[in-house]
Amino acid sequence: MSGLDLLPPEHRLLFIGGSWREANSGATFAVRDPADGSVITEVADGDVNDAVDALDAAVAVQDEWARTAPRERGEILRRAFEAITARADDFAELMSLEMGKTVKEAKGEVAYGAEFFRWFSEEAVRIHGRWMQNPAGGSRLLTIKKPVGPCLFITPWNFPLAMGTRKIGPAIAAGCTMVVKPAELTPLTMLALAATLEEAGLPAGVLNIVTTSDSKSLSKALMADDRLRKVSFTGSTTVGKVIIRQSADELQRVSMELGGNAPFIVFEDADVDAAVEGAMIAKMRNMGEACTAANRFLVHESVADEFADKLGARMGALVVGRGQTEGVDVGPLIDQNAVDSVSQLVTDAVHDGARVVVGGTPMDGPDHSGGTFYPPTVLVDVPAEAEIVKQEIFGPVAPITTFADEDEAITRANDTEYGLASYVFTRDLSRTIRVAERLQFGMVGVNSGLISNAAAPFGGVKASGFGREGSFEGIDEYLDTTYVALPAT
Structure with a gap:
């Protein structure tokens, strides 16, 4: 069967x-x-x-x-x-x-x-x-x-x-x-x-x-x-x-x-390789079509270039195609409306000053059979006020912005009507507790990009x-x- x-x-x-x-x-x-x-x-x-x-x-x-x-x-x-x-x-x-x-x-x-x-x-x-x-x-x-x-x-x-x-x-x-x-x-x-x-x-x-x-x-x-x-x-x-x-x-x-509009915060003391691994899970689960998907990447300015380069390399290596095909990493988005929405957010972000590291353009199916495919995409230099960091992307796009200190990171993470999932990468236990207490989200993932668990209470606050x-x-x-x-x- x-x-x-x-x-x-x-x-x-x-x-x-x-x-x-x-x-x-x-x-x-x-x-x-x-x-x-x-x-x-x-x-x-x-x-x-x-x-x-x-x-x-x-x-x-x-x-x-x-x-x-x-x-x-x-x-x-x-x-x-x-x-x-x-x-x-x-x-x-x-x-x-x-x-x-x-x-x-x-x-x-x-x-x-x-x-x-x-x-x-x-x-x-x-x-x-x-x-x-x-x-x-x-x-x-x-x-x-x-x-x-x-x-x-x-x-x-x-x-x-x-x-x-x-x-x-x-x-x-x-x-x-x-x-x-x-x-x-x-x-x-x-x-x-x-x-x-x-x-x-x-x-x-x-x-x-x-x-x-x-x-x-x-x-x-x-x-x-x-x-x-x-x-x-x-x-x-x-x-x-x-x-x-x-x-x-x-x-x-x-x-x-x-x-949701999940922030993914990478502090200066984070293990960058672990953060990239977590980002791949938090962003690319379900092609980004998840309410818990990392939507905004807030990365400390001292590690932003390293994080963006490594994430871009990982995202660019993913194979796009039909979900039932062996070796494929990323399937199609659910319909053409989804592709159009993601594409418009990326286009607007680039117009506002963002730079494409990888991806950024809708693509035909690998076998030229049509389909609703969008490539894994990484954006840097994304303005803090860009629409792509305000709206739920629901697609395989990682917009990266930078911050200078902990207070700025938390303020910007909380600057959304949504409050479902959030992610924090740091090696500082005291910071972990401080940030988890201040984040206005129903769920906080610490040094992990996967938080869903049947034994855990799933849900959010605010909108x-x-x-x-x-x-x-x-x-x-x-x-x-x-x-x-x-x-x-």
Whole structure:
């Protein structure tokens, strides 16, 4: 089994109430390979009526699912983890096909995404409240944790598996049912995940998948329904704000993992070679199409030339091509809009005075078959006020600016509306603590370009959203607290 074999035609439909079915309208939409624009397959194009059917299915089994033993919920997740791990190659090939990332990188996402199921399979049996005596005496205080209820998950295109598992995993563990709306550009991996959970014994109606080309209408209709109690969204800050406003009418709980503008700070005492290695990971993971991607490189003026030369050499040596091709390091961007956006940011930066070290021009596919490719790019002498250091690039471009001292580095790092990920390279332990405390970001990577971990709380502050996914905090997003006042016995 490989690639599309993981997803037979009968699983390219909507998954509602435990059944695979066509959209009510019979409509479908095409899923395309970003490497050449060709159609991979067609999937069902659900509408508002399908979405309501999915919520109906989730609501119908919510009470029963909430009463299911935690151990049973955990075992379902564990079986799904083992199945995904056993089929890692197949999931990776499917993901590479629809999203563009290399198969090697996709295998890394499969391991990361599956780990959320293993983590939350263990957390399912650790949901507990507390019992205590009233400090004033005369009664006892009991707290009970209960599942929040039916959820809506809206997942992005850049991590088709992991962005689903880190929402679905804690919801299943907590006893919540759900409707998932995967990204239109990359729905296939989510459908394969649904089939895997079905095989792992997840009861009908707990998980419902509605693929659609009209996400806006579906989410609006579902959020107007008072039976929906929770929304988790990963995507842009602009769309996140709309969803938060829509949630107000029904006072739905929301978790928002939104945009980022991660600073990558290299101090004068840093190991430059280690910083370059970290930069390659923080910048080039997923071709730079990640909210945690290093977006602004703030390098001390004394080591800036060395860092830029070494990073340029590493970036320039990367091989660009189709993600399924052996030896390729960098796949295509997701679509032409992505290429145009990245290209415009680079063009504007150069106009403002930046200098291109390597890359800097959109490229045709290596086999001249078209595709949405952009080469790994390094810019130096980037003005601090350039748009490329203000906006989320979402592409393989590293703009380097310099700073003179620690205070300047921190001030400029914090000079953004976003607050998701940040990276710091230094050999000074005292500086590490000072900087970590002053940075206004939900996550700080110290001497490392990789910070994502299922056991760590993932999330940001400011315009990067609120709520946490993964770790112990992740399951709390799906639990309500009930306080019970008991008379003294």
